[in-house]
Structures are given as structure tokens and as C-alpha cells.
């Protein structure tokens with residue numbers, strides 16, 4: 484027999500009775516209307532990064548033909564809006580190859596984000612958040628991405644541009660270089676957030692994380708968050724969720740269609756991942772298709788998967804604060820003009836048990 | 839319909855109206871058989887918030903895996919009634 488007192492120590496009303504928690508909850512819940520889908524804009528890229536999930540796997544997204552007709556894209560965006568999509572993630576390969584298509588998306592659905600390597604600047608009139616990928620210092624970028632002077636070129640392209648945020652992907656080989664990159668971005672008034680290399684399904688190379696590299700990454704992320712609070716957009720709970728030995732699915736149950744058979748509500752109902760030919764496949768649909776779900780710690784995945792688990796975190800003020808920090812972080816990362824607040828939970832707490 | 843279920847329906851409707859700030863509808867006029875997703879436009883985050891308020895009110899856990907089943911106010915009321923009976 485269940486007893487209510489055994490189930491939860493705190494009532495939700497007690498948790499949000501704290502003014503700081505209530506204020507933050509009201510701040511983030513204004514964005515509960517966001518419903519995302521993602522779109523591969525181009526199958527071309529000027530880089531070939533090792534472990535890139537776009538060119539990995541058997542779903543053959545990289546072989547889908549590019550539809551370059553703005554009228555078709557506009558029709559797609561209108562249909563997306565009609566079915567309730569309010570936030571678009573334009574990815575690729577590299578979306579900056581097709582700025583006119585990005586503009587078409589922006590004109591129809593004005594909230595969104597573009598994932599770019601930042602080497603070809605996007606016109607200001609496409610007023611989405613722009614996530615610029617960084618995979619280490621320039622020496623490592625040259626080895627892994629075959630591109631010279633990446634950070635300097637990215638910063639030149641996006642100097643003074645409030646759309647831009649750098650996304651540093653931690654791999655086992657670049658953990659200590661995050662400091663150098665963060666210092667450089669801080670000196671140039673840019674912001675950075677953190678991602679984890681998440682291995683594609685068929686990847687067995689040296690970039691796959693180990694328990695040791697996860698622990699090392701956790702330590703470096705913590706130091707940088709403490710030392711560069713204005714530059715690093717992250718929270719202690721983001722660190723926990725993304726550097727845990729268990730991946731996101733195991734910790735929080737992934738709600739993307741690829742792992743979630745339910746079409747009743749939430750991401751399982753609304754999320755689609757369109758390829759460049761404007762087709763989508765429910766069996767492959769998540770924000771990082773062809774990633775190994777057991778190794779998935781990807782920031783884009785977490786932004787939806789952890790966020791969806793509000794109920795599970797509303798058991799203690801500390802867990803709910805940690806969840807609010809996580810959501811606040813990702814709204815700041817994804818939504819242009821959203822300002823991150825101070826983290827409410829300073830400790831690294833374990834995620835709650837599954838309900 | 840038992841009095842308990844009727845009371846639960848009215849209370850759940852009230853919670854949904856409050857949380858979603860619905861206008862032009864009262865707990866008494868709320869159609870308990872409306873599809874919350876298709877006809878009211880509720881999403882998983884709204885449902886999580888409602889589930890937390892219901893958890894406070896009735897002292898029962900609403901399993902996240904059960905969210906997809908909770909499609910109308912009447913179904914939620916029946917779910918709560920069953921959970922409460924299991925507790926006794």
C-alpha cells in the first residue's frame with residue numbers, strides 16, 4: 484500500500500513557496516509553448532570532422548538530395564507552423580551554404596537556432612540564435628576538423644553579434660584546451676556553452692568517452708563555470724547530467740520518437756527531423772540521429788530530454804532548483820534574447836530516480 | 839458517475855482552467871470529455887504542472903509513463919479514483 488508521505492517529502496506548493504524558485508519557475512514556464520523540430524538544410528559541409536553524426540550511420544541522411552527550392556521550404560514551414568511547431572533548429576551538414584533557405588524559415592517561424600561551424604557568416608536578417616561549434620584549440624581543430632585558425636575566423640565572423648554562442652564539444656583529446664578557448668572567448672565578450680562528444684552508432688574511435696575522461700571533463704567544466712560566470716552558460720546540474728557515466732537516456736528516458744513509441748503527447752507526438760529532401764522518418768527521428776543512444780550526452784538531446792522530466796525533479800527544493808537551472812541554461816542557449824539567471828543549486832546533485 | 843468522481847472532475851477542470859489560464863469556461867461548464875491535447879492544446883509540460891498540483895491535492899503519484907493515457911478530464915478523474923482506492 485502506498486502512503487502519500489512515502490512518495491514525496493515536499494508538496495509542489497511548498498517547493499514553489501520559495502520566492503526565488505517561484506520566480507524562476509514563472510520565468511521558464513513562459514517558454515513551455517516552445518515545440519521544436521529540426522531540419523537538415525544542406526548535405527554539404529566545408530569540413531569533415533571525425534565522428535560527425537551527419538555523415539555517420541545507415542539512415543543515409545547524407546545521401547538525401549538537397550531541395551533548394553525556397554517555395555517548397557516555405558510550404559514546409561507553413562505546414563510545420565500549422566501543426567504547432569514554434570521553434571526550428573536548422574542544422575546540416577552546414578546551413579550557411581543555403582542562407583536564403585534559412586531566411587525563408589525565419590520569415591515563417593521566427594524562433595529558432597542554427598547550428599553552424601561559423602566559417603561562413605550568416606546575414607543579420609536571419610535573427611536566430613547561432614550555435615558555433617568548437618572542438619578544441621586550433622591545433623586540435625586542424626587535426627580533427629582539417630581547418631586552420633578556426634576560432635579566430637569564427638570570432639571575426641561573429642564579433643559583437645548577440646546571436647552567437649560557441650558550443651564546445653568535449654572529446655577525450657581536448658578537455659584541457661577548453662580553458663584556452665574559454666579565456667579567448669571571454670576576452671572577446673563572447674559566450675560559450677558545453678557539449679559532449681556522443682559517439683555515432685558505428686563509431687569506435689578514440690573520441691568515445693571513458694569513465695576517466697567523463698570525470699576529467701566534469702572537473703574542467705566545474706572550474707570554468709566557477710571562474711568565468713559571465714562567459715560560461717551552464718549550471719552544476721548541466722555538468723552532472725552530461726558527464727554522468729550513464730547517458731541521458733538511461734538517466735532520464737529519452738522522449739524523442741526514435742526511442743519513444745508514444746505519439747500521444749510531447750516530443751513523441753510533435754518532433755520531426757527533416758532531411759534535405761524534406762522527408763522524415765519516425766524511426767530515426769531525434770535531434771542527433773545515428774548517435775549511439777547508450778552514449779548520448781549531446782547538449783541538444785539534453786535540452787529536451789532533461790527538460791521534459793519536470794515532474795521527476797519536483798520532489799525536493801534542491802532537485803527542482805537544479806532542474807530550473809538546467810532549463811534556464813538551455814533557454815539562454817537556444818532562445819535569442821533570453822537572459823540566464825544565477826544558478827539556484829550550486830551543488831552537483833545526483834539526478835532523481837525514475838518515477 | 840459517483841459523487842467522488844464528479845467532485846474530482848470539477849476540481850481537475852478548475853486546476854486546468856487555472857494553470858492554463860483558460861477564459862470563457864468554468865469548472866461547471868468544462869466538457870470532461872474534451873481531448874486535452876487535440877482540443878485544449880495541452881502539452882507535456884502543462885500536463886506535468888497539472889500532475890504536480892494533483893499530486894499535492896490527492897497525495898498520489900502520477901506515473902510519467904501514464905501521461906499519454908490521461909487524455910480527458912474524465913479519464914484523469916477515473917485514474918485518480920483508482921489510485922486512491924489502491925491506497926486504501
Ligand code: SF4
Nearest residue numbers: 737769774776779784
Ligand atoms: S541519440 Fe540521444 S536524443 Fe537521439 S534517440 Fe538516442 S538517446 Fe534520444
